Amino acid sequence: MRVKPKSTQFHQGREWGKVALIAAVVIYLALVLLLPTLYVFIGAFSRGISPFFATLTSFDFTQAVRLTALAVGVAVPLNVVFGLCAAWVIARRRFRGRTLLLSIIDLPFSISPIVAGLMLVSLYGRNGLLSNILQFLDIKIIFSFPGIALATMMGGMPFVAREVIPILEEVGTQEEEAAKTLGAGEWQTFWRVTLPSIRWGLFYGVVLTTARAMGEYGAIAVVSSNLIGRSQTLTLYVEEAYRNYDSQSAFAAAVVLAALAGATLVIKEFFERRTRIKNEESLEE
Amino acid sequence: MGEFLTTPKPILLDVRLNYLQNYLQTMTVANTQSTIPPAPKKNWQRFSLPWGITITYLSIILLLPVSALVLRAATLTPGEFWRLATDPVALSTYNITFGTAFVAAAINCMAGTATAWVLVRYDFPFKRVLDAVIDLPFAMPTAVAGITLTTIYSEQGWIGALLAPLGLRVAFTRLGVAVAMVFISVPFVVRSVQPVLQELDHSIEEAAWSLGASHWETTWRVVLPPLIPAILTGTTQAFARAVGEYGSVVLIAANIPYQDLIAPILVFQRLEQNDMAGATAIATVLLVISLVLLLMVNLLQAWRQRYEG
Amino acid sequence: MWLDNWNQWKGKSLKSWIWLFLVAVSLSSVISACSGYGGSSSKKELTFVSYAVTRSAYKKIIPLFVEQWREKTGQTVTFGQSYGGSGSQTRAVIDGLEADIVALALSADTLQIQNAGLIKPGWEKKTPNGDGIVHRSVGVIVTRQGNPKNIKTWNDLARDDVSVVTANPKTSGGARWNYMTLWGNVTQTGGTEKQAQDFVTKVYSNARVLPRDGREATDAFFVQKQGDALINYENEVILAQQQGQNLPYLVPDINISIDSPIAVVDSYVDQRGTREVAEAFVQFLFTPQAQREFAKAGFRPVIPEIAAEFADTYPQISTLFTIQNFGGWNQVTPQFFGDGGIFDNTQANITRR
Numbered sequence: 040m041r042v043k044p045k046s047t048q049f050h051q052g053r054e055w056g057k058v059a060l061i062a063a064v065v066i067y068l069a070l071v072l073l074l075p076t077l078y079v080f081i082g083a084f085s086r087g088i089s090p091f092f093a094t095l096t097s098f099d100f101t102q103a104v105r106l107t108a109l110a111v112g113v114a115v116p117l118n119v120v121f122g123l124c125a126a127w128v129i130a131r132r133r134f135r136g137r138t139l140l141l142s143i144i145d146l147p148f149s150i151s152p153i154v155a156g157l158m159l160v161s162l163y164g165r166n167g168l169l170s171n172i173l174q175f176l177d178i179k180i181i182f183s184f185p186g187i188a189l190a191t192m193m194g195g196m197p198f199v200a201r202e203v204i205p206i207l208e209e210v211g212t213q214e215e216e217a218a219k220t221l222g223a224g225e226w227q228t229f230w231r232v233t234l235p236s237i238r239w240g241l242f243y244g245v246v247l248t249t250a251r252a253m254g255e256y257g258a259i260a261v262v263s264s265n266l267i268g269r270s271q272t273l274t275l276y277v278e279e280a281y282r283n284y285d286s287q288s289a290f291a292a293a294v295v296l297a298a299l300a301g302a303t304l305v306i307k308e309f310f311e312r313r314t315r316i317k318n319e320e321s322l323e324e
Numbered sequence: 325m326g327e328f329l330t331t332p333k334p335i336l337l338d339v340r341l342n343y344l345q346n347y348l349q350t351m352t353v354a355n356t357q358s359t360i361p362p363a364p365k366k367n368w369q370r371f372s373l374p375w376g377i378t379i380t381y382l383s384i385i386l387l388l389p390v391s392a393l394v395l396r397a398a399t400l401t402p403g404e405f406w407r408l409a410t411d412p413v414a415l416s417t418y419n420i421t422f423g424t425a426f427v428a429a430a431i432n433c434m435a436g437t438a439t440a441w442v443l444v445r446y447d448f449p450f451k452r453v454l455d456a457v458i459d460l461p462f463a464m465p466t467a468v469a470g471i472t473l474t475t476i477y478s479e480q481g482w483i484g485a486l487l488a489p490l491g492l493r494v495a496f497t498r499l500g501v502a503v504a505m506v507f508i509s510v511p512f513v514v515r516s517v518q519p520v521l522q523e524l525d526h527s528i529e530e531a532a533w534s535l536g537a538s539h540w541e542t543t544w545r546v547v548l549p550p551l552i553p554a555i556l557t558g559t560t561q562a563f564a565r566a567v568g569e570y571g572s573v574v575l576i577a578a579n580i581p582y583q584d585l586i587a588p589i590l591v592f593q594r595l596e597q598n599d600m601a602g603a604t605a606i607a608t609v610l611l612v613i614s615l616v617l618l619l620m621v622n623l624l625q626a627w628r629q630r631y632e633g
Numbered sequence: 634m635w636l637d638n639w640n641q642w643k644g645k646s647l648k649s650w651i652w653l654f655l656v657a658v659s660l661s662s663v664i665s666a667c668s669g670y671g672g673s674s675s676k677k678e679l680t681f682v683s684y685a686v687t688r689s690a691y692k693k694i695i696p697l698f699v700e701q702w703r704e705k706t707g708q709t710v711t712f713g714q715s716y717g718g719s720g721s722q723t724r725a726v727i728d729g730l731e732a733d734i735v736a737l738a739l740s741a742d743t744l745q746i747q748n749a750g751l752i753k754p755g756w757e758k759k760t761p762n763g764d765g766i767v768h769r770s771v772g773v774i775v776t777r778q779g780n781p782k783n784i785k786t787w788n789d790l791a792r793d794d795v796s797v798v799t800a801n802p803k804t805s806g807g808a809r810w811n812y813m814t815l816w817g818n819v820t821q822t823g824g825t826e827k828q829a830q831d832f833v834t835k836v837y838s839n840a841r842v843l844p845r846d847g848r849e850a851t852d853a854f855f856v857q858k859q860g861d862a863l864i865n866y867e868n869e870v871i872l873a874q875q876q877g878q879n880l881p882y883l884v885p886d887i888n889i890s891i892d893s894p895i896a897v898v899d900s901y902v903d904q905r906g907t908r909e910v911a912e913a914f915v916q917f918l919f920t921p922q923a924q925r926e927f928a929k930a931g932f933r934p935v936i937p938e939i940a941a942e943f944a945d946t947y948p949q950i951s952t953l954f955t956i957q958n959f960g961g962w963n964q965v966t967p968q969f970f971g972d973g974g975i976f977d978n979t980q981a982n983i984t985r986r
Contacts, residue, residue, distance in 0.1 A: 124374035149564035149614035151588035158389035165729035250462035266713040274465040284876035300463030
């Protein structure tokens with residue numbers, strides 16, 4: 040039997056309040072998010088469906104998708120590992136400078152992409168801090184893939200950590216300590232006790248870091264050689280198309296990026312539903 | 325908790341809710357206390373793998389580039405640096421950047437919390453679609469975001485045309501900058517609050533209801549407080565992101581100094597002028613101010629946790 | 634008890650396996666992505682760096698050159714092409730982008746690369762014309778349909794009832810051409826520097842928006858419907874027209890020659906062993922074939938026969954001045970666009986109003 044709040048005589052009022060809140064949120068999102076997205080979709084198909092697919096199958100576009108996927112494939116797993124470690128360290132220990140560490144982790148949000156590019160060039164560029172070492176070892180970082188990877192990693196660094204820390208703090212250590220008393224190793228505890236309890240925070244973190252990695256433009260524009268069909272990510276492709284008055288291709292690429300971002304959420308939905316079914320099954324037992 | 329349930333009814337609801345709040349807080353304190361580990365037996369145990377990974381990654385990806393920038397700025401004499409950093413145009417850009425970002429973050433704070441609430445607790449048609457759309461500002465290239473927002477909010481655009489009769493010009497004004505900043509930081513607050521809201525224990529709410537609290541009181545005094553850290557975190561991140569935004573703002577703003585020119589665009593201008601020193605100086609100032617603000621908010625959170633718990 | 638050991642061992646080794654796997658994945662992606670080019674002499678790689686709007690022209694010219702070069706030498710040349718803002722490309726090359734050939738929007742940018750030690754002085758003389766310029770353009774004024782404000786010359790832009798859109802010279806090297814056109818409009822027709830400054834200040838005070846560069850200026854005018862008049866370059870407007878954005882434009886008779894330079898980057902071609910091909914490519918750009926493609930894409934050709942062929946598209950300018958009239962970019966850049974320079978004074982005067 041579910042408990043209900045006392046004010047049932049104001050049930051009608053509460054229903055209206057609920058509807059009003061939903062309406063307000065929808066209008067806000069429409070103004071700020073939905074209408075712009077709609078505009079992008081319309082722009083992508085502005086010259087018809089076949090030009091849209093022509094863009095999608097062109098060599099330059101597919102190469103851009105490949106490079107973006109590569110950059111995301113490198114950046115996201117590393118960011119996840121970092122995020123989990125940092126969250127563990129921050130949420131499970133009290134040490135001096137904890138707040139400073141937290142603020143430093145948040146810093147990439149406020150670093151403007153231009154500044155980020157400037158930093159990477161100051162470090163790895165021809166006139167940069169490490170230029171002598173890099174020349175000696177004949178390693179190319181900027182104007183090559185590693186630069187793109189580094190730029191992508193910097194932009195999305197905080198997400199996983201920031202999503203997981205509050206959950207770790209909220210959930211507490213009781214279950215972990217119980218597992219330890221039962222003889223579980225550190226890795227086992229993490230994998231089977233901690234991870235399930237933080238899974239939603241972790242998932243949101245991964246979704247966000249992936250979306251951010253795909254959409255990274257400013258810093259990559261500075262550190263990439265921007266060679267068409269070779270070192271262009273999807274975002275650089277968009278910019279290139281726009282520069283050449285090819286708005287339709289630009290929007291088409293944006294649509295693909297939006298669809299990819301949406302795909303990660305479809306996966307989330309899938310897992311959510313599976314867990315719900317599992318929970319309901321276990322409740323019925 | 326036992327005496328709580330047997331307390332006679334005449335005692336004010338207020339008192340009972342207070343008790344419930346205190347109970348919640350002691351639970352958090354208990355958790356906090358139990359997370360402080362005993363002093364390690366050997367010093368090398370402190371440098372566990374998570375620590376190692378955290379510090380290494382942080383250093384390579386973030387701290388090294390930041391120090392490269394700072395070192396470059398340090399090659400300027402303090403007088404030089406001060407002159408470049410406090411140039412009147414630069415000062416106005418700091419003002420415009422941080423001020424507008426603050427407004428955008430505040431809007432996101434309220435609207436974002438409402439959005440997360442609606443997405444987690446209510447069911448309505450197209451809810452899934454809405455949920456999926458939230459992350460778009462991250463995935464969308466900033467150029468496209470800029471073009472789209474500018475077109476929609478310009479005087480002939482879908483929304484701009486509705487606002488024009490009211491005398492509101494959005495595109496090419498500071499208002500447009502605010503809109504762009506709101507757009508690119510929508511996901512922060514929503515995605516910060518959503519997981520916490522999802523994990524929130526319903527039994528606490530039901531306990532409050534069983535004591536006779538109204539919906540509003542329960543929401544305000546029992547459900548919202550645990551969300552405040554998440555809201556604050558999300559808002560801080562939204563603010564930080566808004567401060568650094570370049571790609572979409574440069575398109576929607578008129579980029580006139582003293583009007584709507586933001587600091588990142590000023591950095592770009594200095595670069596175009598081949599004024600590396602000026603660009604570095606302003607970039608460093610931006611970095612330092614951002615770090616200080618982030619530190620302040622995080623310290624506030626930590627203090628709150630420690631003393632109100 | 635052995636079960637505990639087994640679990641512990643499994644846990645530890647699982648952890649290390651996952652760790653190894655992640656590292657391996659990342660490393661292999663990194664390595665595969667930055668594998669170097671082959672060094673055989675039957676294949677050559679050229680990296681070509683240019684500014685944004687030239688893409689449509691070079692996309693046609695490059696295959697022609699590749700074909701010709703193969704017939705002549707049997708060597709296959711592949712081109713890596715990069716297009717972007719002129720200033721950004723300049724900085725990239727200086728910071729380590731190994732470009733073999735650079736085609737930028739103004740000689741000032743090429744001079745920057747020269748000053749960084751990557752191009753030897755005298756690059757201008759290596760072209761058939763002896764000035765290093767591969768194509769030209771001029772400034773134009775775009776108006777609304779029917780030209781309601783009746784704008785005929787640069788002087789009309791200083792009228793009180795005209796609002797102007799022009800790119801910001803601080804963020805766009807190319808936009809500096811616009812500024813110098815307006816300046817020259819006064820000084821090259823007998824006016825004084827003071828009169829020029831007043832005129833330019835008036836025009837820029839009529840600008841409600843200063844977009845980042847020519848491309849965005851076009852958008853601000855065409856799509857966002859800002860302003861009565863757009864100051865832009867002829868080639869940019871022709872490109873927009875070819876993509877369907879059609880508005881009337883006029884080419885004033887007093888104008889500046891917007892000269893786009895081309896240069897081989899000595900340091901990189903010697904390092905990569907591509908000098909012969911790179912220099913051949915630059916020479917190819919001055920052949921009628923290549924110049925015709927430039928003309929078709931909106932750029933004024935620099936060889937007389939093609940110029941004659943396209944005389945209808947590109948009206949003659951009676952009073953044409955160049956940047957040399959103002960002392961060359963070496964003088965103009967610091968004097969006009971440096972910190973505290975003439976443009977900064979212009980802006981300060983406007984804000985004070």
